[in-house]
Amino acid sequence: MDKGDRTVSVVGLGYVGLPVAVAFGRAYNTVGFDVDTERIEELRAGFDRTDEVDPEELRTADVLFTDSVEELRQADFHIVAVPTPITAGNQPDIGPLLEASVVVGKALKPDDVVVYESTVYPGVTEEECVPILERMSSLECGIDFKVGYSPERINPGDSKHTFTKILKVVSGQDEETLEIVAQMYGSVVEAGVHRAPNIKTAEAAKVIENIQRDLNIALVNELALIFDRMGVDTSEVLEAAGTKWNFHKYEPGLVGGHCIGVDPYYMTHKAERLGYHPQVILAGRRINDCMGKFVAQRTIKEMIKAGRNILGSTVTVLGFTFKEDVPDLRNSRVIDGVRELEDYGVEVQVHDELVEAAEAEREYGIGLKSWRELKPATAVVVAVAHRAYRDLSPKSLAVLFDGEPILMDVKGIYDADRLREAGMRVWRL
Numbered sequence: 001m002d003k004g005d006r007t008v009s010v011v012g013l014g015y016v017g018l019p020v021a022v023a024f025g026r027a028y029n030t031v032g033f034d035v036d037t038e039r040i041e042e043l044r045a046g047f048d049r050t051d052e053v054d055p056e057e058l059r060t061a062d063v064l065f066t067d068s069v070e071e072l073r074q075a076d077f078h079i080v081a082v083p084t085p086i087t088a089g090n091q092p093d094i095g096p097l098l099e100a101s102v103v104v105g106k107a108l109k110p111d112d113v114v115v116y117e118s119t120v121y122p123g124v125t126e127e128e129c130v131p132i133l134e135r136m137s138s139l140e141c142g143i144d145f146k147v148g149y150s151p152e153r154i155n156p157g158d159s160k161h162t163f164t165k166i167l168k169v170v171s172g173q174d175e176e177t178l179e180i181v182a183q184m185y186g187s188v189v190e191a192g193v194h195r196a197p198n199i200k201t202a203e204a205a206k207v208i209e210n211i212q213r214d215l216n217i218a219l220v221n222e223l224a225l226i227f228d229r230m231g232v233d234t235s236e237v238l239e240a241a242g243t244k245w246n247f248h249k250y251e252p253g254l255v256g257g258h259c260i261g262v263d264p265y266y267m268t269h270k271a272e273r274l275g276y277h278p279q280v281i282l283a284g285r286r287i288n289d290c291m292g293k294f295v296a297q298r299t300i301k302e303m304i305k306a307g308r309n310i311l312g313s314t315v316t317v318l319g320f321t322f323k324e325d326v327p328d329l330r331n332s333r334v335i336d337g338v339r340e341l342e343d344y345g346v347e348v349q350v351h352d353e354l355v356e357a358a359e360a361e362r363e364y365g366i367g368l369k370s371w372r373e374l375k376p377a378t379a380v381v382v383a384v385a386h387r388a389y390r391d392l393s394p395k396s397l398a399v400l401f402d403g404e405p406i407l408m409d410v411k412g413i414y415d416a417d418r419l420r421e422a423g424m425r426v427w428r429l
Helices: 018-024 039-046 055-059 094-107 124-137 176-185 199-230 234-241 263-273 281-287 291-305 333-342 357-364 394-398 415-420
Strands: 007-013 030-033 063-066 075-078 111-116 147-149 166-172 193-195 313-316 348-351 377-381 401-409 425-428
Touching: 007 018, 018 030, 018 075, 039 063, 075 234, 094 124, 111 124, 111 176, 124 147, 124 199, 147 176, 166 176, 166 199, 166 263, 166 281, 166 415, 176 193, 193 291, 199 234, 199 263, 199 281, 263 281, 263 401, 281 291, 281 333, 291 333, 291 377, 291 401, 291 425, 313 333, 333 348, 394 401, 394 415
Parallel strands: 007 030, 007 075, 030 063, 075 111, 111 147, 166 193, 313 348, 313 377, 377 401, 401 425
Antiparallel strands: 147 166
C-alpha cells in the first residue's frame, strides 16, 4: 500500500496514543515516541501492557517506536497524546503536556503541524503549549508552523468503539490548518470527522463529555445512598425505571480512571480562575469521590449485623483497576475503600490478575494476592466487574469465606436471590 505524503509522529504511547499510532501507521510513515524506554522496548517486541492493541496488529504495525527526539524530526504532522492528570489537591497537572511540548518543539520544522489530543481546559493549547513550541523551535506559530486540537475519545477495554470507529472532532487555528487536520484524521478514521469552529470549542467539547457522564453517575450514586437507607434495591429500581422510553440508564459505582474522575476538575479550575465557582459539577465530584468510603463503611455494618468481629478480621477485595476488564490502575477509587477498611483495623487482601503486582505496589503500596494466596475472609467486596468475577458460581464464591458468607456486590453483577438461597448475606450498591 502506498503511504501518504506526510510523516506522522505520535508523542505518548499509552491507552490513547498507541491505537492512534497504529492506525496512522497503516496509511503514513509513522513515528511512535515515548519517554518510557521500557515501554518502547516492549512495543518493539510486540507487547502492549495496556491490551488496547491486538498482539498480531501490533506485531505487524508499520510504526517506528522510539524514545529519540532525533527520530521525531522525520515527521511533519505531530500528534500529542500524553496524560493530563490532577494533583493530590484536585488541580490540573499539565506538566506532562508541557514536557511533551518541549520535546516536539525541539523537533519542529517550518510547515509542520502539531495537534494535541490530551484533555485540557479551554485555552491550554494556544495559551500554554504554543509559547513552548515557539521557544524551543525558534519558530513562529501561524507563520512557520500551525497547531490544532482533536480530543481523544478512546474508551479503554472497549473493542467496539475503537479509534477508527468513533467520530473525530477536529479543529485548527485557521481554516487552512483545519482542512489539513480534517483530511489527515479523515483518511484513517472510518467514522469521519466533525469540524469544530475553533480550538477552544474542541477543548471544551471534550471536557464536558466526561462532566456529563460524571454528573449522571453522581445522580444514581446519590440515589443509591438514599435507597440503601430505605432498604430498596437500586438495581431493581433502575430496571423498572428503564422501561420508560426516554429514561437514560446509568449505574452506581466507583468513578475512577483518567477521564470521568479527572476531567471535571479541569473545567472547574478554569471556571474559578474566571471568578465563577461551579456548584453542580463539584457537587457531583464530591458524591462520586465518597463512594469507596461508603462501600467500606457498609461492609463494616454488614459484618456487625452478622455478629462478626471487626478488629483483626479479614476482608477480601476483588478487583483493583478503575473499570472492568482493563489493567489500568490510574485514579482507581477502589483504594479509598481499602484504606477505610484498614482504618477500622481490618486486614484487607486485594486480588486482581489483570494488574501487575509491581505497579500496584509502586502506585498504592498494595501487595496483591494471587487466587491461591487468598485466605478465607469474613467478607468479600467485589469492587470491579471483571469477566473472571462475573463468571464465578455460588460454589466458587463460597470457598472465599470463613463462616457465614458476607458478599458486597458493588456493581450488582450477581443474581442476589440465587446467592441468598446458597446461604450468603448479599448487599448491592
